[in-house]
Amino acid sequence: MSKTGKAWVMAGPGQLEMKEFPYPKCEKNGIIIKVEACGICGTDKHMFNGNAGMVDFPIIPGHEFAGTIEEIGEDYKKSMLIVDETLELKVGDRVILGPGTKGCGKCPTCLKYPDKPLLCQNRFRYGHSKVGEAPYFLGGYSQYIYALPDSWIFKVPDGMSPELAAMAEPVCIALRVVERAMEGEAHSLGHGLGIGRTVAVIGAGPIGLLIMAALKHAGAGKIIAIDMLPKKLEMAKEFGADMCIDAKLSVEERQEIIKQSNGGELADIVVEAAGAPIAFKQALDFIRRGGTVIEAGHFTDGGEIPVNPYMICNKDCDIKGVWANHPVMFRDALNFLDRTTVPIEKLATHIFGMNDVPEAMKTAGGPDVGKVIIKPWE
Ligand SMILES: [Zn+2]
Ligand SMILES: [Zn+2]
Numbered sequence: 001m002s003k004t005g006k007a008w009v010m011a012g013p014g015q016l017e018m019k020e021f022p023y024p025k026c027e028k029n030g031i032i033i034k035v036e037a038c039g040i041c042g043t044d045k046h047m048f049n050g051n052a053g054m055v056d057f058p059i060i061p062g063h064e065f066a067g068t069i070e071e072i073g074e075d076y077k078k079s080m081l082i083v084d085e086t087l088e089l090k091v092g093d094r095v096i097l098g099p100g101t102k103g104c105g106k107c108p109t110c111l112k113y114p115d116k117p118l119l120c121q122n123r124f125r126y127g128h129s130k131v132g133e134a135p136y137f138l139g140g141y142s143q144y145i146y147a148l149p150d151s152w153i154f155k156v157p158d159g160m161s162p163e164l165a166a167m168a169e170p171v172c173i174a175l176r177v178v179e180r181a182m183e184g185e186a187h188s189l190g191h192g193l194g195i196g197r198t199v200a201v202i203g204a205g206p207i208g209l210l211i212m213a214a215l216k217h218a219g220a221g222k223i224i225a226i227d228m229l230p231k232k233l234e235m236a237k238e239f240g241a242d243m244c245i246d247a248k249l250s251v252e253e254r255q256e257i258i259k260q261s262n263g264g265e266l267a268d269i270v271v272e273a274a275g276a277p278i279a280f281k282q283a284l285d286f287i288r289r290g291g292t293v294i295e296a297g298h299f300t301d302g303g304e305i306p307v308n309p310y311m312i313c314n315k316d317c318d319i320k321g322v323w324a325n326h327p328v329m330f331r332d333a334l335n336f337l338d339r340t341t342v343p344i345e346k347l348a349t350h351i352f353g354m355n356d357v358p359e360a361m362k363t364a365g366g367p368d369v370g371k372v373i374i375k376p377w378e
Helices: 042-049 108-112 168-182 206-217 230-238 251-261 277-286 309-315 329-339 354-363
Strands: 004-012 015-022 031-039 064-072 094-101 144-147 151-155 199-202 223-227 243-246 267-272 287-295 318-321 350-353 372-375
Touching: 015 354, 031 094, 042 354, 064 144, 064 168, 094 329, 151 329, 168 206, 168 267, 168 287, 168 318, 168 329, 199 206, 199 277, 206 223, 206 230, 206 329, 223 230, 223 251, 230 243, 243 251, 251 277, 267 277, 277 287, 277 309, 287 309, 350 354, 354 372
Parallel strands: 199 223, 199 267, 223 243, 267 287, 287 318, 350 372
Antiparallel strands: 004 015, 031 064, 031 144, 031 372, 064 094, 094 151
């Protein structure tokens, strides 16, 4: 019997079905990876719930995966995007891929903003592309991934667990938050993020927690976690938060606590990572004059909220969005995961085997749930 592999196919919102596909032929310019772990992203859950906008169903979801090279085409060095020029890859090496192939280089977005290839509409994205023809395995809820030419490939540091390596993609978002908070004005004048600055993070879900860990690594001073759930705040302490504030307190009460902890001033930086429109409004409430607000919670459209523009003028604050990190950041994410003293592996609170993917999908995003990981060979 010829070799096959299992994968979960999402045919539409609410529909998940396990299918068996023929094991693909490894072309000279491709790599076949045996998937060891794949994270369930908030975006996957939104697709499953039918509120992720246009999706080209049927798809094999999953773009947060780590695995081992099963087969490698002889021309991989020419076909793949490898930022470490000393890297030699072979069967058995542990790797991760960027979430998609490189930008097309020709569309208006690529031409105008070459530093943001993730905004290119023409690139291939793992876990978002229509399934149906060989090589089939193009999403991480699978036993294999077929790495197409022009994929970003990175070697996982020795000793790092697949669960941890699979978190490199959400870590990239956290690192981008830090970069956005740092960029721009002269740090010496007290603008933006710098060593010792006070940062409030609204929302202690997986992304918020990773942001706290990255801020700590980057030398933030006081990190203040704001969330409604005591369990999440407890976790925030392990992820670098110096103090926690119950989001059920009134805005005024929370402002008072922040001021008391920051020499009478509101926060230097506020990161919105709750993904609720009201949290963005509150980010403006919690920022000091001259501070920076980073909006990192709304990867799907959560609706609108009225804000008072006077506050933005009066506070002379910067407001920055986070969407498109550069795939080269995966190198930095692995480096961070390897070196941070924060126990990031604790974020993987729920691990499911291949047969339990629908259960895993149901679990993801729950109140006491961190990151949900699928292990396709268990
Ligand atoms: Zn993701
Ligand atoms: Zn393009």
